[in-house]
Amino acid sequence: xxxxxxxxxxxxxIQQLGFAxxxxxxxxxxxxxxxxxxxxxxxxxxxxxxTAILDAYDAAGRQNGNNNVVAVTPDAHNIGAALxxxxxxxxxxxxxxxxxxxxxxxxxxxxxxTPFITISGYGNYFKRLYFMHGTAEADYVGFLISGARNVFExxxxxxxxxxxxxxxxxxxxxxxxxxxxxxxxxxxxxxTMARDEATPNVQIGANVQNTVFENCIxxxxxxDGDPLFxxxxxxxxxxxxxxxxxxxxxxxxxxxxxxTKAIExxxxxxxxxxxxxLCNFVNVTAICDTTDDAYVFMxxxxxxxxxxxxxxxxxxxxx
Numbered sequence: 001x002x003x004x005x006x007x008x009x010x011x012x013x014i015q016q017l018g019f020a021x022x023x024x025x026x027x028x029x030x031x032x033x034x035x036x037x038x039x040x041x042x043x044x045x046x047x048x049x050x051t052a053i054l055d056a057y058d059a060a061g062r063q064n065g066n067n068n069v070v071a072v073t074p075d076a077h078n079i080g081a082a083l084x085x086x087x088x089x090x091x092x093x094x095x096x097x098x099x100x101x102x103x104x105x106x107x108x109x110x111x112x113x114t115p116f117i118t119i120s121g122y123g124n125y126f127k128r129l130y131f132m133h134g135t136a137e138a139d140y141v142g143f144l145i146s147g148a149r150n151v152f153e154x155x156x157x158x159x160x161x162x163x164x165x166x167x168x169x170x171x172x173x174x175x176x177x178x179x180x181x182x183x184x185x186x187x188x189x190x191x192t193m194a195r196d197e198a199t200p201n202v203q204i205g206a207n208v209q210n211t212v213f214e215n216c217i218x219x220x221x222x223x224d225g226d227p228l229f230x231x232x233x234x235x236x237x238x239x240x241x242x243x244x245x246x247x248x249x250x251x252x253x254x255x256x257x258x259x260t261k262a263i264e265x266x267x268x269x270x271x272x273x274x275x276x277x278l279c280n281f282v283n284v285t286a287i288c289d290t291t292d293d294a295y296v297f298m299x300x301x302x303x304x305x306x307x308x309x310x311x312x313x314x315x316x317x318x319x
Contacts, residue, residue: 008042013071016127017094022066023047025296027056027073053077061087065123070093072129074104082113086120086147094128095107100217100235101156101187108132109161115141115175122147122178126155133159140170141171148178156187166195171230177205178249184214191251196223200231202277206267207237214244222252225260225285232263234271234295245278255283263288263296271295 013024028035030051038044050056053070060068065088074096085092095104105128109116116133119126124147133142142159154199157174160166173189188201201218204211229248232239235250250259262284265271277299281287288296 005174008060009038009071011096013069013093015151016095017069017091017125019067021091022063022068023071024059024071025050025056025060026071027053027077028068029073029077032073032075034075046116051150053079053083055059057087057090057092059086060307061090064302065089066243067091069093072105072107076106076108078108078110079116080110082115084118084120085124085219086118087124088121089123091123091125092127092129094130096128098128098154100154100185101190102158103128103130103154103156106130106132109135109139111135112139114139115144117142118146119150120144120178122149124150125153127153128155130156131158132161134161134165136162137164137168139165141172142177143174144177145174145181146177147181149180150178150182150284151185152181152186153283154185155183156190158187158190159200160195163193166193167197169197169199171195171197171199172203175203175205176208176211179207179211181208182212182214183216186213186216187248188218189220191219191221191249194221194223195227198226198228200228200264202229203231204233204239205240206233206235206239209238209240211241212244213241213246216243216246218246218248220250222250222257222259224257227259228262228264229259230263232265232273232275233267234265234270235267236268239271241273243273243279245276246285247279247280250283251281259284261286261288263292265286265292265295272297275299 044287056070060070067089069091096104274297
């Protein structure tokens with residue numbers, strides 16, 4: 001390891017990305033072991049080694065659209081003010097090992113503000129990151145994804161981290177208002193901090209098209225049946241989302257409480273939520289209520305399985 005130079009570190013980043021990036025900047029905690037390793041023997045030039053996330057991101061984003069990368073060390077990185085990621089084709093990669101929950105490349109909220117992180121750029125790639133949302137009751141929104149065509153792979157959107165947020169009616173874990181975002185192997189929420197309001201892990205805005213969730217887990221802990229996995233604001237245009245091999249778990253101590261419904265759609269315009277046959281719901285009384293049946297499509301084995309989940313008819317794909 002002592003003989004590693006910048007080109008070796010660069011090659012490791014390329015291997016994780018799967019494509020050739022532009023410049024690679026590194027975010028490392030100043031008192032962490034990775035920082036010392038990257039700094040020693042000038043493995044990484046000082047101009048590309050940063051200890052503050054905004055410095056790293058702004059440096060990578062100076063060539064906006066150049067496929068530059070921020071490689072984040074497996075440390076606990078604290079974010080003290082609302083973070084707006086507004087560059088295009090500027091990527092963020094955790095340099096720790098893969099995992100599904102509580103990855104070691106951690107970015108946590110260090111003060112009270114909402115939303116925690118806004119992603120307004122397009123064409124960005126986020127991989128192997130653990131975002132920890134919440135410090136106080138007023139930290140309502142974890143993530144606002146208003147940009148389009150972003151990819152999130154192996155990202156844990158973890159929140160709420162504080163009980164008061166989970167008990168607030170304005171809580172939203174991830175709010176998506178940009179179209180054509182893709183989530184693969186991601187985790188939304190966790191089953192540690194209980195919630196008791198009709199608030200969602202993920203909210204999809206009106207006229208947001210072609211959001212794809214593949215092999216994702218949605219989890220939460222209940223103190224009553226009100227919380228939701230998904231809320232869809234289908235008030236205008238066409239709102240669409242696809243779910244492939246996703247698991248939805250509403251945890252309750254001793255399974256004493258059951259989620260009333262998993263999905264709520266608001267408004268009356270065109271909307272479609274498409275679930276393949278590998279999606280499953282745990283500890284849920286109904287996928288949606290009868291007013292939202294027209295918007296929810298369950299794949300084969302079709303209506304029989306859907307009825308078993310929900311207690312009412314949900315249309316099968318192709319029905």
